[in-house]
Amino acid sequence: MTQSEENYLKAVYHLEGSQMGKVNTNAIADYMRTKPSSVTDMVKKLSEKGLLNYKRYQGVSLTVPGTKKALSVIRKHRLWETFLVEKLDFSWDEVHEVAEQLEHIESEKLIDQLDSFLGFPKADPHGDPIPDKNGELEEQHTRLLSLLPVNSSSICVGVRDTSVSFLNYLDKNKIALGDQIQVLEKEAFDDSVHIQIGERKLHLSNRIASNLFMK
Amino acid sequence: MTQSEENYLKAVYHLEGSQMGKVNTNAIADYMRTKPSSVTDMVKKLSEKGLLNYKRYQGVSLTVPGTKKALSVIRKHRLWETFLVEKLDFSWDEVHEVAEQLEHIESEKLIDQLDSFLGFPKADPHGDPIPDKNGELEEQHTRLLSLLPVNSSSICVGVRDTSVSFLNYLDKNKIALGDQIQVLEKEAFDDSVHIQIGERKLHLSNRIASNLFMK
DNA sequence: TTCAATATTTAGACAAAACTAAAAATATGT
DNA sequence: ACATATTTTTAGTTTTGTCTAAATATTGAA
Ligand SMILES: [Mn+2]
Ligand SMILES: [Mn+2]
Ligand SMILES: [Mn+2]
Ligand SMILES: [Mn+2]
Numbered sequence: 039m040t041q042s043e044e045n046y047l048k049a050v051y052h053l054e055g056s057q058m059g060k061v062n063t064n065a066i067a068d069y070m071r072t073k074p075s076s077v078t079d080m081v082k083k084l085s086e087k088g089l090l091n092y093k094r095y096q097g098v099s100l101t102v103p104g105t106k107k108a109l110s111v112i113r114k115h116r117l118w119e120t121f122l123v124e125k126l127d128f129s130w131d132e133v134h135e136v137a138e139q140l141e142h143i144e145s146e147k148l149i150d151q152l153d154s155f156l157g158f159p160k161a162d163p164h165g166d167p168i169p170d171k172n173g174e175l176e177e178q179h180t181r182l183l184s185l186l187p188v189n190s191s192s193i194c195v196g197v198r199d200t201s202v203s204f205l206n207y208l209d210k211n212k213i214a215l216g217d218q219i220q221v222l223e224k225e226a227f228d229d230s231v232h233i234q235i236g237e238r239k240l241h242l243s244n245r246i247a248s249n250l251f252m253k
Numbered sequence: 254m255t256q257s258e259e260n261y262l263k264a265v266y267h268l269e270g271s272q273m274g275k276v277n278t279n280a281i282a283d284y285m286r287t288k289p290s291s292v293t294d295m296v297k298k299l300s301e302k303g304l305l306n307y308k309r310y311q312g313v314s315l316t317v318p319g320t321k322k323a324l325s326v327i328r329k330h331r332l333w334e335t336f337l338v339e340k341l342d343f344s345w346d347e348v349h350e351v352a353e354q355l356e357h358i359e360s361e362k363l364i365d366q367l368d369s370f371l372g373f374p375k376a377d378p379h380g381d382p383i384p385d386k387n388g389e390l391e392e393q394h395t396r397l398l399s400l401l402p403v404n405s406s407s408i409c410v411g412v413r414d415t416s417v418s419f420l421n422y423l424d425k426n427k428i429a430l431g432d433q434i435q436v437l438e439k440e441a442f443d444d445s446v447h448i449q450i451g452e453r454k455l456h457l458s459n460r461i462a463s464n465l466f467m468k
Numbered sequence: 469t470t471c472a473a474t475a476t477t478t479a480g481a482c483a484a485a486a487c488t489a490a491a492a493a494t495a496t497g498t
Numbered sequence: 499a500c501a502t503a504t505t506t507t508t509a510g511t512t513t514t515g516t517c518t519a520a521a522t523a524t525t526g527a528a
Contacts, residue, residue: 042485063506076486078507083484095493095506126366136360143358145351151341257515278476291516293477298514310476310523470528478521487512494505 041142044111045070046080047089050100051108060097109173115141116162116169117152123163124156130163131205164205165196165215165251183219184229184247191220196251204249211240219252256357259326260285261295262304265315266323275312324388330356331377331384332367338378339371345378346420379420380411380430380466398434399444399462406435411466419464426455434467 049069053061063081067074085092089104100108118140122128128136143149150171153159160176161167167175180195194217197204208214213235222239223232229244264284268276278296282289300307304319315323333355337343343351358364365386368374375391376382382390395410409432412419423429428450437454438447444459 040484064504072485073487074506075488075508079485122363126363126370128362128366132362136358136363139358139360143351143354145354147343147347148337148341148351151343155341255514279474287515288517289476290478290518294515472527473525475524476522479519480517481519482515482517484514485512487510489509489511491508492506494503496503497501498499 039107042080043084043089044107044142046077046084047100047104047108048111048115050090050098051105051112054100060099062097066098106173109169109175111141113169113173114143114149116166117149117156117159119162119164120156120159120168121152124159129205129209131202131209133163134200161196163215164200165194178251178253180251180253182248183221183233183242183250183252184231184244186221186252188221188224191218192252193218194250195253197249198251199249207246212238213240213250219250254322257295258299258304259322259357261292261299262315262319262323263326263330265305265313266320266327269315275314277312281313321388324384324390326356328384328386328388329358329364331381332364332371332374334377334379335371335374335383336367339374344420344424346417346424348378349415376411378430379415380409393466393468395466395468397463398436398448398457398465398467399446399459401436401467403436403439406433407467408433409465410468412464413466414464422461427453428455428465434465 046066049066050061053065053069057065063074063077066077066081070077081090081092081098084090084104085098089101089107090098091101092098115137118137119133122133122136123130153171158170159168167178169175178196181192182198183194186192194213194215196215197208213219217235220234221231222234225231229247230242231244231247232239232241234240261281264281265276268280268284272280278289278292281292281296285292296305296307296313299305299319300313304316304322305313306316307313330352333352334348337348337351338345368386373385374383382393384390393411396407397413398409401407409428409430411430412423428434432450435449436446437449440446444462445457446459446462447454447456449455
């Protein structure tokens with residue numbers, strides 16, 4: 039299994055989760071910043087290996103072995119991100135690029151020992167769930183901050199957008215995972231929300247509020 | 254810089270250290286388990302990039318930038334080996350293969366933070382010196398156990414042969430880095446040596462004794 | 469010194485993963 | 499329904515790193 043093949047499986051996994059039904063060629067090409075013709079080539083190869091279901095012009099879906107492989111790569115990615123933040127003092131906006139490389143290291147012992155060394159974490163620095171050794175994901179019962187009613191209070195457990203600019207915005211405004219957030223008021227005009235974290239009151243745009251997972 | 258290019262530079266570095274003068278094509282091919290024709294191709298490319306000195310049929314040597322790059326890969330290899338043993342409970346015969354992969358991860362911050370996390374170790378699990386951030390290697394003033402005089406006592410600080418079978422042999426006989434070893438007697442016939450570690454007396458063949466670095 | 473053995477390079481091929489440009493299939497709007 | 503727009507695939511090329519087989523250079527022994 040090459041790094042490129044692993045990256046394609048991961049892409050299909052993420053796209054399956056954010057769409058309904060089959061994943062199409064152009065969507066994969068966009069996601070991977072490559073060309074549709076390259077996607078077709080790779081999709082054929084992965085289909086021959088039994089990792090993708092593929093019929094010409096009909097889009098693709100992961101097979102059971104394909105899903106398993108994708109989850110194993112995601113497990114590695116998220117464990118490495120956790121390692122970088124917890125042990126090597128990286129900030130949450132610096133880890134993704136390095137984890138994109140580390141996720142392809144082949145050694146079952148390495149990743150299981152790393153998991154143990156980190157204390158079997160359930161989520162990565164962005165709040166995304168970490169699959170266990172068997173590929174099992176813990177169900178996340180979360181709701182977006184933008185959808186919570188006025189006066190509700192809940193804990194921020196994840197970010198939907200993991201871009202550096204969004205993470206920097208949160209850092210600048212001292213919003214972090216684990217923070218208890220109370221919804222004070224919602225503006226009907228622009229769907230922005232007034233919130234309180236500890237003693238601090240903040241006014242968040244809908245764009246921000248709809249990228250924070252709460253529990 | 255591709256992984257393959259890095260591996261060639263590392264190979265030339267190691268061969269320069271174990272030979273005198275220019276490194277020849279066949280030696281590189283043997284060391285890398287590849288074919289001489291492949292070596293010629295790569296050596297041309299690295300020479301065009303200014304990393305190797307190369308004239309047809311005359312062998313190669315590392316340039317200053319080539320040496321610097323080789324040392325940076327070796328630094329990563331040895332720091333990762335140390336991490337695996339110190340933090341993830343790998344044994345010293347399991348780390349090399351994984352480190353061969355990890356040494357190619359590109360992130361200066363990653364490796365410098367790892368160095369710091371490990372407490373700036375001076376040597377890897379096999380006793381090989383770890384270059385610092387600037388590529389400086391600490392001079393090793395060691396001698397082989399097989400060359401020490403009778404009655405001398407010194408500390409085992411490294412292994413010359415790092416093969417799994419040799420490392421297993423040492424584990425089985427409870428010989429480890431840091432052990433104080435006294436030479437009791439040398440057999441003139443086969444150059445084997447009788448030694449003492451703590452209360453234990455052992456009889457080592459010349460083959461074994463000439464693969465242990467002492468200080 | 470000469471020629472055979474050895475070492476090295478060249479020539480040509482291949483596989484992987486990407487690309488461009490063109491062809492083919494599918495979807496859509498009137 | 500049918501023409502047009504969009505999506506997807508195919509055909510052919512490129513780059514990287516490998517290989518085999520053949521050619522060429524160097525070495526060294528008689
Ligand atoms: Mn990530
Ligand atoms: Mn993440
Ligand atoms: Mn090693
Ligand atoms: Mn080592």
